[in-house]
Amino acid sequence: MSGKRGRRTIDLTGQRFGRLVVIGVVSRDKKAHQTKWNCHCDCGKNVEVAGGNLKNGHSQSCGCFSRDASIERATTHGRSHTRLFRIWAGMHTRCNNKNFPRYPSYGGRGITVTPEWKDFIVFETWALLNGYNDNLTIDRIDNDGNYCPENCRWVDNIVQQNNKQNNHFITVNGETHTATEWARIKGLNDTAIHVRIKRGWKPEEAVNGKGVKV
Numbered sequence: 001m002s003g004k005r006g007r008r009t010i011d012l013t014g015q016r017f018g019r020l021v022v023i024g025v026v027s028r029d030k031k032a033h034q035t036k037w038n039c040h041c042d043c044g045k046n047v048e049v050a051g052g053n054l055k056n057g058h059s060q061s062c063g064c065f066s067r068d069a070s071i072e073r074a075t076t077h078g079r080s081h082t083r084l085f086r087i088w089a090g091m092h093t094r095c096n097n098k099n100f101p102r103y104p105s106y107g108g109r110g111i112t113v114t115p116e117w118k119d120f121i122v123f124e125t126w127a128l129l130n131g132y133n134d135n136l137t138i139d140r141i142d143n144d145g146n147y148c149p150e151n152c153r154w155v156d157n158i159v160q161q162n163n164k165q166n167n168h169f170i171t172v173n174g175e176t177h178t179a180t181e182w183a184r185i186k187g188l189n190d191t192a193i194h195v196r197i198k199r200g201w202k203p204e205e206a207v208n209g210k211g212v213k214v
Contacts, residue, residue, distance in 0.1 A: 009035050012051060018060025020049065067092070067118045074120045087138055088123050091147050104176040105169060111140075114148035130154065143178070170203045182207045 012022040020039040026048050027036045035051040041062040053059040074080045091113050094106035117123045126149055127138075136154035138147075145151040169178055170193070177185065179193040186193075186207060196206035 009051075012037055012054065017054045017057070019043070019065055020047070020054070020059065020061060022054070063115070063118060069119075071120065079120065079124065083134055084124055084127055084132065085120060087127075088117070088120050091117070091138070095147070102169075105178070109177070111144075112146045114146060117147065127154070143180070170197075170207060172204050172207045179206075 009025075009028065013024055015022050017039075019042040023038045023040055023046070025035060026038050029035070036048050037051055037054065038046060039049050039054075039062075040046050041064060043062060043064040045062040045064070047062040049059045071080065074085055079085050093100050094102055095111055095113050096107055097103060098107070117126075130149075131154045133154070136156055139153055139155040140147065141151050141153060169176055170182055172182075179197065183189065183191075183193050193206050197203075201210070
């Protein structure tokens with residue numbers, strides 16, 4: 001029997017690989033001889049992983065292992081009490097913790113932290129090489145973009161305050177966006193909703209217009 005014709009997928013269901021326990025098959029690519037598996041991580045998350053990455057040890061968690069290892073290294077080297085560490089932890093909280101009040105404005109709308117910044121030491125190195133000091137805060141250049149080197153910068157309080165003024169968060173029917181984002185969604189001028197809010201309109205009126213029922 002030839003090698004390819006006789007090749008069969010080994011059932012990994014129930015097997016443990018590091019922090020991952022295989023639940024079942026997600027998909028099979030017969031041409032590439034690759035199977036993706038749905039795995040449950042010890043931290044509580046589910047993740048899809050290629051079978052080859054499970055078997056060779058490349059994937060052993062949903063990503064929490066490297067993050068936890070980074071926290072442990074930062075603690076060992078005395079960095080876990082620094083302001084820069086709190087900034088790093090805050091990014092991950094906003095993007096990953098669904099119970100965090102402002103999650104809908106970050107992770108809830110698809111904003112993520114680049115995989116390389118799961119390691120605090122990597123983030124710290126980038127920060128120190130790109131102008132960080134204790135008077136600056138991290139800012140995403142594109143408000144719809146992710147936390148990554150090409151979309152982040154360090155800004156002073158004046159820029160940060162301007163950003164806060166322009167990013168008035170509005171919740172309508174359980175959906176939260178900045179005023180600028182709502183304007184984009186509704187096809188309005190960027191300043192329209194800001195002006196309506198200043199005039200004292202209710203959030204749903206500022207977004208949808210007065211007398212409009214949705």
